[in-house]
Amino acid sequence: MTNDSILDPAALQNLLTSIGGDRAFLRELIDTYLADSPAQFAALRAARTQDDAEAFRRAAHSLKSNSANMGALELARQCQELEARGKAGILENAEPKIIAAELEFEKVRRALKTE
Amino acid sequence: MTANSHPGNILVVDDEQLNRMILTRALEAQGHRVSSVENGLRALDILREDPAAFDVVLLDMLMPELDGMQTLAELKRDARLKHLPVIIVSALDEMDSVVRCIEMGAEDYLPKPFKPVLLRARLDASLEKKRLRDQEQKYLRGLERELEIGREIQRSFLPADLPRVAGWELAAKFQPARQVAGDFYDAFEMQNGARLAVVIGDVADKGVGAALFMALFRSLLRAFAEHSAAPLSEVVSFANDYIARTHDRANMFATIFFAALDPHTGDLEYINAGHNPPLIVRDARVRAQLTRTGAAVGMFQGVTFRVETTRLERGDILLAYTDGVTDAPNARGKDFSDERLLALAQARYATASAMLTAIGAALHQHTEGAEPFDDVTMLAVRRE
Numbered sequence: 001m002t003n004d005s006i007l008d009p010a011a012l013q014n015l016l017t018s019i020g021g022d023r024a025f026l027r028e029l030i031d032t033y034l035a036d037s038p039a040q041f042a043a044l045r046a047a048r049t050q051d052d053a054e055a056f057r058r059a060a061h062s063l064k065s066n067s068a069n070m071g072a073l074e075l076a077r078q079c080q081e082l083e084a085r086g087k088a089g090i091l092e093n094a095e096p097k098i099i100a101a102e103l104e105f106e107k108v109r110r111a112l113k114t115e
Numbered sequence: 116m117t118a119n120s121h122p123g124n125i126l127v128v129d130d131e132q133l134n135r136m137i138l139t140r141a142l143e144a145q146g147h148r149v150s151s152v153e154n155g156l157r158a159l160d161i162l163r164e165d166p167a168a169f170d171v172v173l174l175d176m177l178m179p180e181l182d183g184m185q186t187l188a189e190l191k192r193d194a195r196l197k198h199l200p201v202i203i204v205s206a207l208d209e210m211d212s213v214v215r216c217i218e219m220g221a222e223d224y225l226p227k228p229f230k231p232v233l234l235r236a237r238l239d240a241s242l243e244k245k246r247l248r249d250q251e252q253k254y255l256r257g258l259e260r261e262l263e264i265g266r267e268i269q270r271s272f273l274p275a276d277l278p279r280v281a282g283w284e285l286a287a288k289f290q291p292a293r294q295v296a297g298d299f300y301d302a303f304e305m306q307n308g309a310r311l312a313v314v315i316g317d318v319a320d321k322g323v324g325a326a327l328f329m330a331l332f333r334s335l336l337r338a339f340a341e342h343s344a345a346p347l348s349e350v351v352s353f354a355n356d357y358i359a360r361t362h363d364r365a366n367m368f369a370t371i372f373f374a375a376l377d378p379h380t381g382d383l384e385y386i387n388a389g390h391n392p393p394l395i396v397r398d399a400r401v402r403a404q405l406t407r408t409g410a411a412v413g414m415f416q417g418v419t420f421r422v423e424t425t426r427l428e429r430g431d432i433l434l435a436y437t438d439g440v441t442d443a444p445n446a447r448g449k450d451f452s453d454e455r456l457l458a459l460a461q462a463r464y465a466t467a468s469a470m471l472t473a474i475g476a477a478l479h480q481h482t483e484g485a486e487p488f489d490d491v492t493m494l495a496v497r498r499e
Contacts, residue, residue, distance in 0.1 A: 015228065017231050018141040018234070019137060019144060022140070032132060032133055036132065061177050065131055066131060068206070068228050069133060069227070069228045080208060
């Protein structure tokens with residue numbers, strides 16, 4: 001997998017343009033994203049264990065929304081699937097999807113470190 | 116990004132810290148002033164504290180506590196906040212919710228992650244709309260204030276108290292359909308107390324134009340009648356010719372009933388210039404209808420007005436009214452009608468005032484739930 005399929009350069013450029021081209025602020029946003037996301041994954045797992053579909057949906061939604069902002073479009077797509085499961089209230093067999101998303105997040109983390 | 120020529124005060128409502136950070140910075144980069152809160156409850160608190168503090172709300176959909184749709188519903192329920200433009204910020208896979216929100220009155224939506232150009236376009240459109248609405252409101256408030264002043268002044272053109280004449284009772288009822296009216300009534304002594312003038316009139320058309328002419332008609336009739344010993348026909352002709360000559364281009368006219376009563380004998384001279392015929396009621400029977408003796412006042416210069424005479428006996432009630440009474444529609448559009456008024460007039464009333472109260476109550480019941488249609492004016496004179 002190339003770096004571009006993990007992080008969409010156009011999406012990141014769009015974010016940079018949105019914030020008035022402020023690279024230091026972009027770094028701050030990336031750091032916030034990287035610091036917050038593990039807690040969201042933990043919330044996702046906890047919700048899965050407790051079979052709390054609404055909490056599951058919220059955590060997946062947050063991850064989807066934030067990942068899309070950072071240009072992590074593949075991760076956002078995977079989180080959207082998780083969100084849909086939460087919305088439908090079907091958390092069985094979600095485990096492999098969660099693991100896949102966590103693996104994708106690791107790739108995103110490495111890619112963002114170099115940004 | 117260039118500075119914005121019309122910066123606004125924007126409230127960002129989003130539970131994601133990252134979204135708040137990005138939106139705040141992006142809006143500031145476009146020249147706006149931004150506050151952000153993390154859920155709908157906080158948003159409602161801050162907005163209700165000062166409803167004029169913000170120009171636009173950017174509202175996220177999925178939030179804990181109070182979500183976007185619930186927040187929007189609350190805003191639309193609040194009279195002070197329902198006109199505040201709300202832009203829904205939402206992922207494209209939430210389009211169903213977005214459509215619901217637009218139906219509920221959201222101004223627009225912004226897909227996220229958002230494009231700066233779209234953010235600017237949607238925000239500028241909403242701000243522009245807000246500005247126009249604010250201007251309109253300010254203008255309307257000014258207009259309402261002016262109309263209120265007009266109404267107060269116009270009230271002063273109607274007699275504050277009706278004259279007290281021994282052996283006679285006078286009563287009046289007046290209800291304008293709008294803030295200013297075209298109806299008027301008057302009662303005053305003329306010929307040094309030898310005669311009592313009783314006048315009711317209805318200026319064609321409604322609103323401010325009619326109100327201005329109402330003041331003119333009333334003043335012309337009264338000024339001339341009070342200070343001359345001229346016969347009734349001359350008084351009405353004077354007003355007629357003045358209006359037809361001086362204001363011919365306005366095409367304004369009034370139907371007027373003008374009576375001069377001799378309080379000692381009960382003799383009544385009158386001119387009915389195109390007005391609904393006043394009734395004379397005796398022993399709960401309509402004894403006479405004082406039908407028209409000339410054209411409406413102000414239409415044609417030089418027309419003459421025939422004077423008729425009658426007499427009010429003890430216990431008689433003269434009831435004059437404008438067509439706002441008989442033509443008043445109910446909620447289904449049916450008129451109050453001449454027949455209804457005649458039926459109500461043909462009951463036994465101890466006083467003129469009791470008659471007007473009874474008719475007024477029936478009219479109120481009839482028109483309940485319908486829009487005020489026309490000015491309602493009644494004037495009654497009873498010989499005791």
